[in-house]
Amino acid sequence: xxxxxxxxxxxxxxxxxxxxxxxxxxxxxxxxxxxxxxxxxxxxxxxxxxxxxxxxxxxxxxxxxxxxxxxxxxxxxxxxxxxxxxxxxxxxxxxxxxxxxxxxxxxxxx
Amino acid sequence: xxxxxxxxxxxxxxxxxxxxxxxxxxxxxxxxxxxxxxxxxxxxxxxxxxxxxxxxxxxxxxxxxxxxxxxxxxxxxxxxxxxxxxxxxxxxxxxxxxxxxxxxxxxxxxxx
Numbered sequence: 291x292x293x294x295x296x297x298x299x300x301x302x303x304x305x306x307x308x309x310x311x312x313x314x315x316x317x318x319x320x321x322x323x324x325x326x327x328x329x330x331x332x333x334x335x336x337x338x339x340x341x342x343x344x345x346x347x348x349x350x351x352x353x354x355x356x357x358x359x360x361x362x363x364x365x366x367x368x369x370x371x372x373x374x375x376x377x378x379x380x381x382x383x384x385x386x387x388x389x390x391x392x393x394x395x396x397x398x399x400x
Numbered sequence: 401x402x403x404x405x406x407x408x409x410x411x412x413x414x415x416x417x418x419x420x421x422x423x424x425x426x427x428x429x430x431x432x433x434x435x436x437x438x439x440x441x442x443x444x445x446x447x448x449x450x451x452x453x454x455x456x457x458x459x460x461x462x463x464x465x466x467x468x469x470x471x472x473x474x475x476x477x478x479x480x481x482x483x484x485x486x487x488x489x490x491x492x493x494x495x496x497x498x499x500x501x502x503x504x505x506x507x508x509x510x511x512x
Contacts (some may be wrong), residue, residue, distance in 0.1 A: 323500055332404075332490050332503030344482075378443070382498035386450065387433065387458070392442030 294381055294391035302397045306368050312374040312392040314361040314381035319389075320382050322355055322362045327376040327393070369398045402427045406491050406504035414512055421507050423491030431472040431494045433458070433501070434466065436487040438453055443490070449474055449509045450497060481511040 295314045300347050303309055306388035313322065318358045337346050339355035339362060346353045350373075352365040366373055379389040404425045425432065433448035444490075445458030449468040463485055465477040476491075477481055478485060488508050492501040 321498075330505070332505050333501075335500045338500055342456070343472070359436075380501075384498070386497040387445060387448055388498055388501070390443045392440070 292381065292383060292385075292389045294379055294389055296377075296379060296391035296394050298394060299392070300395045300397075302399070303369055303372055305400050306369050307398075308365070309369060309396070310363055310365045311377055311396070312361065312363050312390055315381065316360065317381070317383060318359050320383070320384055322359075323380045323388070324353055324364055325378040325380065326350055327378060329375070333360070333376075333378055345346075366396075367368070369396075371398050371400050374398050402463070402502065404491055404493050404502050404504040406489075406507050408507060409505065410508050412510045412512065415482055416480050419478050419481060419509075420493075421478075421489060421509070423474045423476065423504060424472050425474075425491075425493040425502065426472065427493060427502065428471065429493035429495055429502070431499065432468065433497075434464070434474070434476045435490045435492065436460065436485075437490060438487050439505075446476070446489075448497065467501045475492050480507075481509075483511050485509065486511050 323338045324336045327333040342357045342359045344355045350367045376393045378393045379391045434446040435443045447466040449455045491504040494501045
């Protein structure tokens with residue numbers, strides 16, 4: 291069974307701070323997806339990373355896929371209250387369906 | 401607008417009363433899936449479907465049924481709901497099983 295461990299589980303910060311959340315596995319994934327879920331809504335895809343070592347930027351969010359394609363990180367610069375939500379990573383390994391991590395709950399206070 | 405539509409958004413029912421949660425997608429996706437989300441347990445897959453008339457069990461299929469008679473619809477059926485099925489349910493669709501997924505807005509089910 292493939293597992294994706296996300297850390298930290300919870301993160302509470304002030305507006306303007308920087309933060310990094312992690313998604314780790316002992317398994318290799320062919321690609322990794324990051325989703326954000328806001329309260330009362332379903333998860334929404336933020337980005338997909340495919341190549342080992344790949345870095346993708348989405349405004350103040352920077353996503354990195356590990357060289358060995360076993361881990362990924364999400365860095366947010368100057369967090370804003372609108373960044374509040376549950377961040378989920380999901381790995382694709384060529385099996386039939388995605389493997390989801392349990393998520394990191396981020397709260398950004400004004 | 402590309403979307404996955406679930407109904408109802410909220411449902412309160414009693415133990416043993418059969419219910420169906422509907423899910424429809426307008427993106428011509430072959431893959432559809434149902435998840436339940438519980439605090440501390442994350443998203444757990446209930447059932448999925450790779451295409452019409454093809455369904456498979458996920459990680460937590462007990463107490464649930466699904467059908468995929470047409471590409472756009474994938475209803476979730478609880479024949480005899482129990483309190484341990486109280487949860488937040490999400491339907492999702494994608495081009496294939498490991499593609500990026502589009503999620504519905506969820507159905508919050510309470511079984512008393």
